[in-house]
Amino acid sequence: MKDTIKQSLQKAIGKLYPEAAEVQFVVDYAPDNVDADFASNAAMVLGKRLGLKPVELAVLLKEKLDQEDADFEVFAVEPGFLNFKLPKEHWYKELGQILKSGVKYGESKIYKGQKARVEYVSANPTGPIHIGNARGGPYGEVICKVLEAGGYKVLREYIHNDIGGQVEKLGATMWYWYKKLLGEEMPFPEGGYQGEYPKEVAEAAIKKLGKGLAEKALPKLTDFALKYIFEENLQTLADLGIKFDVIVKESDLHTSGKTEKAIEELKAKKLTVEKDGAIWFVPNDEFLEDREAVIVKSNGQTTYFASDIAYHKEKFTSGYDLVIDVFGSNHHGHVPKLQALTKIYGFPPEHFQVLLYQYVRVKKGQEVVKMSKRAGNFVTAREVLEEVGRDSMIFLLLLTAVNTHVDFDLDLAKDTSEKNPVFRVQYAHARINSIFVKARVSASKLGQADLKHLQTREELGLMRTLAKYPELVAGISESFAIHQLPHYLLGLADGFHSFYEKIHVINAEDEKLTDARLALVKAVQTVLANGLQLLSIKPLEKM
């Protein structure tokens, strides 16, 4: 409908002012305090262009549009907005569409036939996922689901950094605890992982591997710890509704020779230089400018970035239309290096998106908790999950834009969980369910309801909100502003609760009105359920 209005306006402007036919203007939903469905700033931008008064232009445009016999009413108002009011039939039609589409309402075919691969979480296997970086899980998952709703086929991937310096430090820490638990004192390794957690893993190792490990069996102990921690993290993610299609092991990139091969290719393309005994990546393009990065250390070992080159080579050359990396904002310095790879592997840079999220900051009362795995001082994602519950946790993490620094007060966590806005959404869904339990109507009957009986302001308001859902989902698949989804659901739930207090759905004296209202609340329930599904939150039948 927006497009129809926009075209009509475009036409009117073209006729009245051909010299300004190309001006860019917006048609969008009118704000709630305005008695209209859509609004446009066309007269204002036109006024700027022509040096004329916006209000007068708005009136002229309105008159022009009135001659066109379009199926909407136009109003010109101060300071120069054009407002559009649609006949109720438009909203009835949209409502019918929701009932017809059901679980598919909100899906589209914009990206039909295209493939996307999305990497997210990829937590280091040196400790449990903490709440600071837990944001990436639900965030990445919603992005995948939203892309799927737009028609993409999505590959969910995770890279397991199972080799390198941090893994060696984990091994050293494990050895310390292994010996200590068996009664042998030794100095704590430099740069080892503090806190209780490594000790717990060591206890599990003793149970599993026995007490007789010699020092040369250290790789075995390290391997045990890696697997233990990794599986625990995957379980936490699974409990949040996240499952990966592909786990890429950094060690595999190595043993398969992919890392080595990628380095050789870069050398052959003269994109490397040797300096101080190390080999540096030097693409000299607009992304990395004159910065450089080590890929092979002077001791001959490759760096993590070398593996990442091999990994991204695979991402960029595997026939995908869209490649997304979801990282914590602390990796932002890594982004230009990855962008530089797109050109090398012939992948359109604009189809490679690195989405950064700010870490959640944890407070205990007034005090900020510094989160560090190394210092052993962190709040785990699992702790929060168990404390506040899955639905509340997901909703809390997703309610804010990912580039804001959220404060998460752990002392209030449980309290918050009971007052979590997610329950307003769940409650709306459950309330509608109980209406249907009482009404006992079949779904087929709803499709035949005469929607013209929906006349009140509350009913029309709900229909308008419902109709925004598909373009919301489509918009998020481009903006990745997923916090808009929970906000929308809250708005819809509030609209419903308000409606529910004022209007009784089941009316014993008017069966036709009852049927129409049942159709309306069914549509509300459908959209609530569809939206919650995108968030990996299960809609509740009862509270």
Place this chain on the structure above:
RNA sequence: GGCCUUGUAGCUCAAUGGAUAGAGCAGCGGCCUUCUAAGCCGCGGAUGUAGGUUCGAUUCCUACCAAGGUCACCA
């Protein structure tokens, strides 16, 4: 010091350059003999500072102040 992100109500957060800056929590006052009071209705209260661009700025630009992050032959 360079770079990235952020500063909105007592607290936690919204607001494609537009109309009266919205919610929740906390506070105060109301509403259950009718489909679930985890709800509804009402009341107070906010754009870090100083400039600039614009018909119009929370939004864009500059400077400053403040918070978090990042500047490895770590990952």
